[in-house]
Amino acid sequence: MHEYSLVQSMFDQIGAIVRDQGALSVRRVRVxxxxxxxxxxxxxxxxxxxxxxxxxxDEAPLEILDGGGDELTxxxxxxxxx
Amino acid sequence: MCDSCGCGDTxxxxxxxxxxxLAANDxxxxxxREHFADHQVVAINLMGSPGAxxxxxxxxxxxxxxxxxxxxxxxxxxxxxxxxxxAIRLRAAGIIAETIxxxxxxxxxxxxxxxxxxxxxxxxxxxxxxxxxxxxxxxxIYDLGQAAxxxxxxxxxxxxKPLKYPTMFRKADLVLLTKVDLLPALPDVSIGRxxxxxxxxxxxxxxxxxxxxxxxxxxxxxxxxxxxxxxRAARCVIGPSATEACL
Numbered sequence: 193m194h195e196y197s198l199v200q201s202m203f204d205q206i207g208a209i210v211r212d213q214g215a216l217s218v219r220r221v222r223v224x225x226x227x228x229x230x231x232x233x234x235x236x237x238x239x240x241x242x243x244x245x246x247x248x249x250d251e252a253p254l255e256i257l258d259g260g261g262d263e264l265t266x267x268x269x270x271x272x273x274x
Numbered sequence: 275m276c277d278s279c280g281c282g283d284t285x286x287x288x289x290x291x292x293x294x295x296l297a298a299n300d301x302x303x304x305x306x307r308e309h310f311a312d313h314q315v316v317a318i319n320l321m322g323s324p325g326a327x328x329x330x331x332x333x334x335x336x337x338x339x340x341x342x343x344x345x346x347x348x349x350x351x352x353x354x355x356x357x358x359x360x361a362i363r364l365r366a367a368g369i370i371a372e373t374i375x376x377x378x379x380x381x382x383x384x385x386x387x388x389x390x391x392x393x394x395x396x397x398x399x400x401x402x403x404x405x406x407x408x409x410x411x412x413x414x415i416y417d418l419g420q421a422a423x424x425x426x427x428x429x430x431x432x433x434x435k436p437l438k439y440p441t442m443f444r445k446a447d448l449v450l451l452t453k454v455d456l457l458p459a460l461p462d463v464s465i466g467r468x469x470x471x472x473x474x475x476x477x478x479x480x481x482x483x484x485x486x487x488x489x490x491x492x493x494x495x496x497x498x499x500x501x502x503x504x505x506r507a508a509r510c511v512i513g514p515s516a517t518e519a520c521l
Contacts, residue, residue, distance in 0.1 A: 193380045194412035198295050205297070209289060219286050223295070230415040230441035262441075264415070266291045272284045 195231060198264070199239040203247065205266055210248050215271035218252040225256055226263035299416055302384035306391070306419025313397045316502055317404060319418050321442065322426030323435075324408030327452035329360045330486035331426060332403055333367040335499070338492045340368070346400040351390040353382040353407040360405060370394050381412035384419055401499065410439040422447040422502045429453050429463050436471040443472060448480045448498060455485040 206218060221240075225231050233256050240254045257267065294300060310317045322328050329352070336348055349370040352360040355377065364371035372393040374386050387404055396402055404420060406413040425446040427435055430453060436443040443449065449472055457463060465483065473479045482498065484491030 194415065197379065197381075197383070201298055202295050205291070205293060205295070209291065213289065216284055228441060228444065230411065262415075264295050266293050266295055268288055268290050268292075270286050270288050272286055274284055 193235075195235040196239045196242070198231065199236065199243050202240075202266055203243055203249070206249065206269055209269065210271065213271055213273060215248070215273050217272045218249045218269055219272050220255060220268075220270040221249060221252050222255045222257060222267040222269070224259035224263055224265045224267050226259035226261045228262045229259065229264040230262070231264060296415065296417070299384045302388055303417035303419040306384055306388055307421075308419075309391070309396075310402070310419060310421070315396060315399050315402050316422075316499075317402045317418070317420045318499070318502065319404050319406060319413075319420035319423045320426065321406040321410075321413045321423065321446075322408065322428075322452075323410050323431060326408065326426040326428045326431065327450075327486060328405050328408070328426045329363055331450060331452060331484065331495075332364055332369060332405065334484075334486035334489065334492050335496065336364075336367045336369050338489065338496055342496070344496075347398055348401050348403070349394050349396055349399040350403045350405055351382075351387060351394065352405040353386070355379075355407060370399070376407055380407055380409050381416055382406050382418060383416045387418045410435065410442045414439075414442040414445050424448045424450060426450045426452050427468070429456055429460060429465070429468070433463060433467045434471060436468070436475050440475045443475045444477065446476060446480075447478075447502075448482060449476070450491075450495065451481055451483045453485060453487075454483040454490060455488045 210218065225233055237254060244250055244252065320328050332350055339346055350364050351372055351374055352364065353374045353376055354360055358373045361371040361373040372390060374382060374390045376382065382404060404418055423446050425442060427449055429451060451468060469481055472481050482491050482494055484495055
């Protein structure tokens with residue numbers, strides 16, 4: 193269930209970048225999650241789908257890459273910029 | 275706007291972030307850790323499933339220290355979804371305690387602990403126990419600024435819990451095998467098998483059988499505690515099979 197809180201943190205991180213770059217929206221989100229990170233990827237995906245509705249991530253698919261150990265990182269986002 | 279022709283098209287640009295999802299939590303945890311170090315407070319993140327005996331261990335710790343005429347200051351921030359029950363019990367045992375009410379959250383994070391510190395005179399403490407929400411999954415990944423992670427695992431929970439919840443036990447500096455006074459009523463439970471399962475997941479296996487009811491293991495736990503967070507102090511290392519060496 194902490195996946196929801198993790199996604200919330202991720203939205204804070206993404207939101208800061210969106211504001212900083214003056215972006216119009218986010219087009220893709222890539223995260224890396226290790227097998228020992230203590231995160232259930234399907235729950236993370238579900239939480240993301242709940243959070244993104246009517247936000248800057250509304251149209252951004254989530255890509256989850258395999259990470260090593262307890263890796264749990266926001267790797268890259270693709271931004272739509274003017 | 276598109277620079278080349280002024281058509282109003284937007285661009286999509288990749289931005290490399292490479293930042294931990296828990297970066298914000300880690301920053302607050304580092305801040306908590308600095309606070310604790312500055313005031314020589316040993317902070318212990320006490321985790322375990324609901325009913326593992328976390329509160330009982332703290333009550334027994336206070337009683338044992340009092341019996342030893344050790345007036346070490348104990349404080350507890352008790353994470354609880356809905357009640358103040360643990361903090362009430364702890365205060366009755368003479369421990370400074372406050373509840374962090376988490377609502378629906380299944381874990382404590384560093385910010386909750388930081389806010390919780392405002393409610394207790396933590397600078398006067400020798401040991402601050404952060405009694406996490408009873409849960410073997412969520413609390414494991416949040417750094418709170420603690421010196422050590424201690425996991426309470428009761429003998430009645432099932433021998434395979436370390437294998438089922440490896441992240442939690444991998445993060446543990448010490449596992450307290452609680453309620454060992456119940457073993458006579460649990461003939462099928464083998465401490466040896468629990469120990470083997472801990473060895474399989476813990477980088478540095480350390481397990482201590484303990485009973486808050488009979489006091490078994492409490493003295494050893496206090497010796498371990500006295501070494502925790504004090505690199506220059508005598509440090510008691512508890513190995514598998516509860517073998518102990520004080521360096």
